Amino acid sequence: IVYEVTQMAKLPGYYTGGTVHFVINNQIGFTTDFDDARSSIYCSDIAKIIDAPIFHVNGDDPEAVVFCAKMAVEFREEFNRDVFIDMVCYRRWGHNEADEPKFTQPTMYAVIEKHANPREVYNQSLVSQNEVSAQLASQMEAAFKADLQARLDNVKQKDVPAYIPLKLDKQWSELRFSTPEDFEISPETGVSAENLAKIGEALVRLPEGFKPLKQIDKLLKDRRQMLFETKQVNWATAELLAYGSLLIEDKTVRLSGQDVQRGTFSHRQSVLHDVETNETYNSLNFIQEGQEPFQVYNSLLSEYGVLGFEYGYAMATPSTLVVWEAQFGDFGNGAQIIIDQFISSGESKWGIQNGLVLLLPHGYEGQGPEHSNARPERYLQLSAEYNMVVANVTTPANFFHLLRRQLAWNFRKPLIVMSPKSMLRHPLCVSPLDELTKGSFREVIGDAFAKPKKVKKVLLCSGKVHYDLFEEQQKNSRDDVALIRIEQLHPFPAKQVTELLSQYNKTATLYWVQEEPENMGYWTYILRAMGQGKMEVISRKLSASPATGFMKVHNQEQASLIQRAFA
Template sequence: VTSFLEGVWSGVRRAKNKDFEISPETGVAQKKFVEISEQVTDLSRNGGANSNLKFFAKIVKLYENRRKMVVEHKKLDWGMAEMMAYAVLVTNGTQVRLSGQDSGRGTFAHRHAIITAEDNTKHVPLNHLSEEQAPFEVYNSFLSEYGVLGFEYGYAYAAPSTLTIWEAQFGDFANGAQIIIDQFVASSETKWHRMNGLVLMLPHGHEGQGPEHSSARIERFLTLCAGNNMQIINCTTPANIFHILLRQMAFPFRKPLVIFTPKSLLRHPLCVSQLDDFLEGTRFLEVIDDDFAEAKAVRKVLFCSGKVYYDLLERQQTKDVKDIAIVRLEQLYPFPEKQLYAIIKRYPNAGQWCWVQEEPENMGAWGFVLRTFTQTGNRLELVAREADSSPAVGLPQLHAVQQENLVHRAFDQ
């Protein structure tokens, strides 16, 4: 076995605790950002034999709308933010590799990284930005989580300078690769001193789709966390998915990155980020504070992570609730203690602190957050579904009742 940190791993160092205290800046100069956005949305940049490709009207409109997000509306949705992350990386010379059972289009049709012309030719716009760019590889894999995740783990080990991503069709299906996650992703650095920068994208969220299409099992990943062995992320903004992907390659070390990605938020009207959130001086935000509530008037603080934030936000703004703050944990591990404690100090009159989650009481991040939050000296209450052996109910109507009850309890009990 060759010595580690030589060859392709030369220049990569071990991580230190202070590396996770604050994320590095990953914003892009505005002129460059706009230029790249115009390149990645210009379907006439086919090149060579594909220069005369004609695309279906729906695809042309989709890419034109993405262009307008940057140059006109200055607000980006999730799909455009993710595409811009890949575009910035390959423009800067970093190869990107993405594979999964439906990764070209995206399970929920938000990505469209592979598009089909009228003559059935496949086209990848991210490979037509410039002659100097690095490759963008995207593959629709066969239906094996175990086999494909194992292969991508090996690829990431052999190519640490490539952003290697494995995406589950639904996060629930990651349990088909649990052996790879347990034996390699979570513990290879501890057991064998072998780093790995593989990214896992796991669609997660309770939306009435039943027990097999709701949960990527956040609790399982958090029980595997110790010694800063990997990063657990549950983003709620397009800007944060942009920055976390760039942060993964900006770090001078490699750690597995697990991202619980959204489903309904891909088209949620409030799930957008301002153009300024992507520009120079910006970075991934581990914790996002409330900008609606009045800090000195706040009597209760709701901590949450992921999609449930938007359910809480709707109630807060509809009822004009100024004395209850909603704080989002975008990074669950390594736990962002400094950022969280700084926010807690902003609410000196708060007498009630709650963790709100969609998942049942015995699942989700609750157990992990409770163990960590006690260090602040504040008592943390739970608002969640009752403990269950199944991640979610099978009836959409019952799901809606449970979700409404969850939000009601968060604000009114």
């Protein structure tokens, strides 16, 4: 993480005005010699890639440490650049008091064992320089140890009180912790037609003299047609409308990731480039006077460091919609540490809320094992205790409401979205504009075509596979097969699913349909959520690899999947 974060120091989306890096160089890897741990002379040599000054200081000299710290802060304030302090020190007991570091570093720890601790070293220095008397130093030490002992004795004598979570403070003071009831129905998140029109005008307007690429010119004409003529919006347009609606409500939106300005699939085009001058134009910055700016940054080639930065940003500013988009969802595994140790478990471990959004492009289109699967099963395995929201949404309107819900809630939860690829341009994946003016996020979407009394088979699914199933249903007029879309997987909308299923005959068979192999995707989670024995699965066969790399094989697998679903 140090390597990635250091590389971020001077980049526009991550520049902090200079960071003071304090390296506690306590040689903790006592089972590894330093010449086995790195190729550089100093552990702080990573700073050289950004030409940052490095102060090496002895941890046994408190005054020198303070001097270096002051100088580092002054340098940062004067030049707004990063600076490193390498404090060379040691740990007397290794990793913990039970470890025996002499197994691997016998000579070094023989010296440390006889070496006075930093307090003793400093004390002796002050006494030898007549700065303090030996008697005063001894009295101060005795008083401090007595205070520690008294506090320990006091704690041991009292009953341990029940745990009370710390109150949220500062920017979090107006928020609260969630309850299970919060997830039974979503808040209203519609936006007035007038405001949508205002945002839409900004999305199709160019500054005078700005010359876009021909493809962009066509895209803007298509946007105008969607917004003001057909009033049927696609995914990218609904997403930008959601961001714009928050900006004019005095909320901040921050989007980062590789290629996010354009969008991996050239769909978003939120920042346009003049073909002659290369001047950029961020449309959402010009909706109305006094609005918040749209912060959209193409990131460096990093998942681990960037996602960690965005998690911290969201933690510091709960009123900001912070979104990180993976280039492909498959690449999220490069940031698995941030996901496991912070995003999924931060609230459970530390009582820290976070509203970070992860957009993970996911779906089987024959692009091979590294560009098909965002590994939803991993996020669902981490899901418990209402810790985060995992969604796979099928309509632009529902995505619009999902994004707005993040800030409409008066608490914060991480949101993991299996975002689309081919659906971005699917002719059926559009929403009437008026669906954005009313209503809320729909956790489950039922079937308006199937005839409840005729239904013999109910197919539950999530995400892109719905459109393949829907096309087959419509082509053969299969009103005896019902399609139910689970738009939010966790927290699982059990009541809504039960209510939808109640309209069908009890004899109707239930199936979970997914594009992913049986050992991946949503199936094992659905079994936990809905109970064993209630349904069967229709999926690709068990596989070690997420997807085939051959388009012909992919098409055969997909056709077989749909055929089995309607058999």
